Amino acid sequence: MTPAKSPGPGSLLTRVAGERRTGALVVGGTPGGTVYLAEGQVTYAESAAAPGVGELLTASGRLAARTWQAALDAGSAQASVGRLLLDQGHLTQGELELCVLGATYDAAYFALAAGTAAFHEGVRHWLGDVVSIDAAALNRESGRRIRLLNEIIANPRIDTAAVIPVPRPPRERVTLTAAQWELLVHADGQRTPADLAQLLGRAGFATIQELRRLAALGLIEQPKARATDNPDFVRLPRMRGASAPAHRHAAPESPAAGVSIDLSIDVPLDGDPTRAAVPAAVATSAPPVSTSGDPPAERPRLDRRKPGAKLPKEIAAEPPQPHPGTDEVLLKRIRTALRALR
Numbered sequence: 001m002t003p004a005k006s007p008g009p010g011s012l013l014t015r016v017a018g019e020r021r022t023g024a025l026v027v028g029g030t031p032g033g034t035v036y037l038a039e040g041q042v043t044y045a046e047s048a049a050a051p052g053v054g055e056l057l058t059a060s061g062r063l064a065a066r067t068w069q070a071a072l073d074a075g076s077a078q079a080s081v082g083r084l085l086l087d088q089g090h091l092t093q094g095e096l097e098l099c100v101l102g103a104t105y106d107a108a109y110f111a112l113a114a115g116t117a118a119f120h121e122g123v124r125h126w127l128g129d130v131v132s133i134d135a136a137a138l139n140r141e142s143g144r145r146i147r148l149l150n151e152i153i154a155n156p157r158i159d160t161a162a163v164i165p166v167p168r169p170p171r172e173r174v175t176l177t178a179a180q181w182e183l184l185v186h187a188d189g190q191r192t193p194a195d196l197a198q199l200l201g202r203a204g205f206a207t208i209q210e211l212r213r214l215a216a217l218g219l220i221e222q223p224k225a226r227a228t229d230n231p232d233f234v235r236l237p238r239m240r241g242a243s244a245p246a247h248r249h250a251a252p253e254s255p256a257a258g259v260s261i262d263l264s265i266d267v268p269l270d271g272d273p274t275r276a277a278v279p280a281a282v283a284t285s286a287p288p289v290s291t292s293g294d295p296p297a298e299r300p301r302l303d304r305r306k307p308g309a310k311l312p313k314e315i316a317a318e319p320p321q322p323h324p325g326t327d328e329v330l331l332k333r334i335r336t337a338l339r340a341l342r
Contacts (some may be wrong), residue, residue: 009035009117012138016040016119017135024123031160035110036125041132043061044100044125049160050204051197053099053127060201063090073282076126083128100130105141110159112142122174145205152212153222159208161223163196170218181211184219209233 011205013035016025020040027033033047034133046052054072061164067090082100091099149156165187176184183196191199195205214220228303 009112009115010142012036012117012119013042013112013135013139017042021119021121022124023119024125025110025117025119027115027117029115030198031110033107035108035111035138036123037135038124038129038137042104042108042135042138042187043129043131044127045104045107045111045132045138046125049110049192049194050106051103051194052107053103056099056103056199056201056203057091058201059198062095072126075128079124079126079128081127082130097131100127104131104133105138105145108138109142109145109205112139113146114325124158141206149208149212150176152209153216155212155215155222157223158211158215159193162190162192163211164189164221166219166221174219177210179206180214183207183210183214186221216300241273273324307311 009025011320013025017037017040019227022037023037025035025037027035031047031049033045033049036043037047051059054068058065058068063085069080070086071084071090075084082096086093086105088110149159165184182200186199193207193211194204197204200207211220215222229249247255284309
């Protein structure tokens with residue numbers, strides 16, 4: 001069956017929920033996500049920007065990693081992972097429902113934000129039907145969370161970009177909550193809010209809330225729009241240490257002064273005219289002209305030498321000759337007198 005497509009994830013979710021369909025609403029884009037429905041009721045949602053149920057349970061220490069993996073191996077094929085955890089006594093019904101609700105609302109905030117959506121009929125999540133959420137309530141909650149975060153600071157890039165603490169606080173005294181301190185300690189400039197939430201075992205929306213407050217306090221850097229976000233701006237590739245000389249025009253000779261002018265400009269390949277290397281505009285003297293018709297003698301070019309190597313004989317200067325008026329006898333007397341004074 002060809003999946004039904006719609007550019008609006010929220011409107012498509014409302015439509016398939018009204019038709020009481022079962023399947024998965026897959027939202028493309030960045031970060032994107034998937035919302036699962038059973039007979040028109042939302043049972044689960046996941047997104048790459050929000051921690052899932054497994055991450056929340058294992059990172060918080062409520063469930064051992066090997067226990068979670070064993071439940072995945074045994075119940076994924078039958079979509080009964082949640083039921084296995086309950087039947088084996090690892091979790092209570094209330095604990096599992098609370099965890100699933102938190103993970104679903106966190107992921108729906110990202111999945112229903114933007115992007116094109118496609119509904120795939122008959123797809124079920126491996127966790128199973130633990131909770132049932134009304135689609136309209138899920139849409140309302142996602143909109144409410146967007147408004148709450150924008151009231152703190154309106155920069156949605158904070159929700160997905162790497163968290164970079166500022167090198168110096170903007171004020172003399174700063175008051176932090178325990179959650180904010182924990183986020184600043186673990187923010188290394190590479191972890192995203194989803195990474196920090198998974199590392200600390202916290203809910204994704206609560207983590208984003210604290211990060212927005214830290215950005216409002218000026219304690220983390222606010223990510224700016226990337227160059228790729230603006231299609232009108234194109235950055236040309238830059239080659240360092242290379243330049244292409246422009247066409248050199250011959251300078252007109254001045255019969256009165258005999259002065260040559262070089263108007264050529266070396267333009268770098270990166271196209272930045274402010275970094276052009278401009279040679280000396282005026283030469284103070286003209287090169288010597290041979291009257292015999294032979295070309296002027298050129299100085300030999302030096303080959304590349306190793307550090308400390310001597311110059312070639314034809315280039316090295318002759319050793320200085322002793323002064324013709326030096327009195328060798330007088331010098332010997334001075335040396336003899338100096339030795340006697342020792």
